[in-house]
Amino acid sequence: MPANLRERPTIIIIFGSSGDLTSRKLLPAVYNLFLDNWLPEKFALFGIDRKKKSHEEFRQQMRVGIDQFSRRPIADIKSWEEFASHLTIFHAADFSDPTVYSKLAEELAQKEKDWKTKASRVFYLAIPPNMIETVAQQLRNAHCADESDYSRIVVEKPFGSNLESARALNQMMQKNFKESQIFRIDHYLGKETVQNILAFRFANSLFEPLWNRRYIDHVQMTVAEQLGVEHRGGYYDKAGALRDMIQNHLLQMMCLIAMEPPVSFQDEEIRNKKMDVLHAVRAIPHEQVRNFAVRGQYNAGWIEGQHYPAYREEAGVKPNSNTETFAALKLFVDNWRWQGVPFYLRTGKRLASKVSEVIIQFRPVPHMALSGIAVSDWQPNRLGIRIQPDENIILRFQAKRPGLKMSLSTVDMRFSYKDSFQTNTPEAYETLLLDAIEGDSTLFMRADQVEAAWALVDPVMKSWESTDPDFPNYPSGNWGPESAEILIAQDGRSWLQSPTTEKKHVSDSKSDSN
Numbered sequence: 001m002p003a004n005l006r007e008r009p010t011i012i013i014i015f016g017s018s019g020d021l022t023s024r025k026l027l028p029a030v031y032n033l034f035l036d037n038w039l040p041e042k043f044a045l046f047g048i049d050r051k052k053k054s055h056e057e058f059r060q061q062m063r064v065g066i067d068q069f070s071r072r073p074i075a076d077i078k079s080w081e082e083f084a085s086h087l088t089i090f091h092a093a094d095f096s097d098p099t100v101y102s103k104l105a106e107e108l109a110q111k112e113k114d115w116k117t118k119a120s121r122v123f124y125l126a127i128p129p130n131m132i133e134t135v136a137q138q139l140r141n142a143h144c145a146d147e148s149d150y151s152r153i154v155v156e157k158p159f160g161s162n163l164e165s166a167r168a169l170n171q172m173m174q175k176n177f178k179e180s181q182i183f184r185i186d187h188y189l190g191k192e193t194v195q196n197i198l199a200f201r202f203a204n205s206l207f208e209p210l211w212n213r214r215y216i217d218h219v220q221m222t223v224a225e226q227l228g229v230e231h232r233g234g235y236y237d238k239a240g241a242l243r244d245m246i247q248n249h250l251l252q253m254m255c256l257i258a259m260e261p262p263v264s265f266q267d268e269e270i271r272n273k274k275m276d277v278l279h280a281v282r283a284i285p286h287e288q289v290r291n292f293a294v295r296g297q298y299n300a301g302w303i304e305g306q307h308y309p310a311y312r313e314e315a316g317v318k319p320n321s322n323t324e325t326f327a328a329l330k331l332f333v334d335n336w337r338w339q340g341v342p343f344y345l346r347t348g349k350r351l352a353s354k355v356s357e358v359i360i361q362f363r364p365v366p367h368m369a370l371s372g373i374a375v376s377d378w379q380p381n382r383l384g385i386r387i388q389p390d391e392n393i394i395l396r397f398q399a400k401r402p403g404l405k406m407s408l409s410t411v412d413m414r415f416s417y418k419d420s421f422q423t424n425t426p427e428a429y430e431t432l433l434l435d436a437i438e439g440d441s442t443l444f445m446r447a448d449q450v451e452a453a454w455a456l457v458d459p460v461m462k463s464w465e466s467t468d469p470d471f472p473n474y475p476s477g478n479w480g481p482e483s484a485e486i487l488i489a490q491d492g493r494s495w496l497q498s499p500t501t502e503k504k505h506v507s508d509s510k511s512d513s514n
């Protein structure tokens with residue numbers, strides 16, 4: 001038996017199997033898990049779809065998605081056919097029809113009877129938020145997920161659209177299932193480089209002693225996209241950057257950067273430590289929002305030689321929309337470790353480049369013994385954790401330039417995923433699906449985390465809703481609105497470029513050897 005092969009029979013049930021998420025992310029992930037032998041021999045995938053189609057049509061549709069979006073193409077006909085034989089489709093014209101679920105319960109029971117054993121059941125709700133309650137209640141009524149050790153419900157974001165709706169959603173889910181069965185996905189947590197933040201911090205002794213207010217001046221977190229809203233204008237126009245990216249991905253990453261060392265890597269332990277961070281983040285009072293948060297919306301502009309329309313011209317977007325496509329926040333973590341250290345978070349669409357990264361800016365040396373020309377090029381130490389693309393970690397420090405005089409230059413010490421591991425990295429959804437199959441919820445969000453994150457962004461949303469912004473306020477291809485520069489400049493700082501994108505290497509600097 002191949003080493004990875006999991007023993008417990010598994011059935012994945014996808015509600016919304018003809019949606020984008022299924023063909024772009026879920027099926028490619030399942031296919032790659034299959035190729036890498038992470039799935040058991042007794043494995044089935046049921047698609048539940050509102051459109052009527054045959055098993056063959058469903059398999060073909062999934063094949064097209066895998067061909068287009070999988071990190072590895074269809075390997076060969078034989079392995080594809082073997083994989084495809086595990087896929088079946090169920091027609092459900094109406095997700096609120098109880099007979100759909102009684103039939104599903106029968107099918108699940110029949111599979112287990114054929115296999116002569118119980119199977120793990122992973123119900124994946126790849127459906128619009130307004131349908132989650134219906135499906136959850138029907139699953140419960142039909143007793144599909146009664147055995148909590150065997151059944152899990154995976155829910156996609158958004159988890160509500162503010163604190164109140166997130167609370168209601170959590171209560172509804174917890175009425176129908178145990179919290180341990182509910183897997184709320186934040187795909188950023190499945191990214192290799194995001195998981196590596198934990199490894200970097202807690203499997204090395206070098207950085208942790210410096211990881212606090214005594215040595216760190218501030219932290220910057222950027223998730224910049226060149227993409228606009230693509231075909232998701234309808235959803236995005238009701239969400240905006242704060243809800244779409246900061247409430248979840250950026251705050252979750254911030255927790256990993258700011259959390260205390262865990263006692264173990266068990267799911268509840270990690271989630272408790274992250275929760276402590278969210279508790280400690282200083283609330284932004286309504287009347288001070290403008291000092292801590294800024295927003296922007298893209299206008300038409302150029303990115304890498306291509307012209308793009310303004311946000312308000314995108315399909316599905318209101319022509320007078322006030323939805324933000326850029327948001328930046330300054331946050332403080334009020335605890336012993338981080339008191340006084342600002343965390344600057346920013347994200348936006350149609351920005352100059354695609355980059356997700358964390359930059360830790362260390363404090364200057366307490367006393368500079370070298371003086372004058374020697375330190376003209378001096379900069380404090382900086383650690384860049386590049387989440388994507390060009391996944392890497394770069395430590396910037398000072399070195400003496402070659403030459404007869406003492407003169408410093410900044411240089412980089414670099415770890416690149418590609419160079420060090422030379423392997424095809426799994427997609428976030430592969431990690432997360434496998435974890436859901438195995439019942440490991442470490443990388444999933446607990447109800448209290450979701451609510452704490454909403455509690456932080458709620459005052460900002462309310463304040464923004466109460467005033468009309470001057471949109472659009474940045475051209476596509478820029479780094480966001482001027483107000484974002486001012487937010488950080490008023491603290492005497494500026495947004496830093498990742499060391500990789502700057503051309504500053506010792507080899508570039510002039511030697512003073514003569």
Ligand code: BG6
Nearest residue numbers: 157187223225227244245249356
């Ligand atoms: C999603 C957002 O959660 O993350 C999208 O809804 C965004 O708007 C996407 O484009 C970014 O993810 P990634 O993995 O491409 O950085």
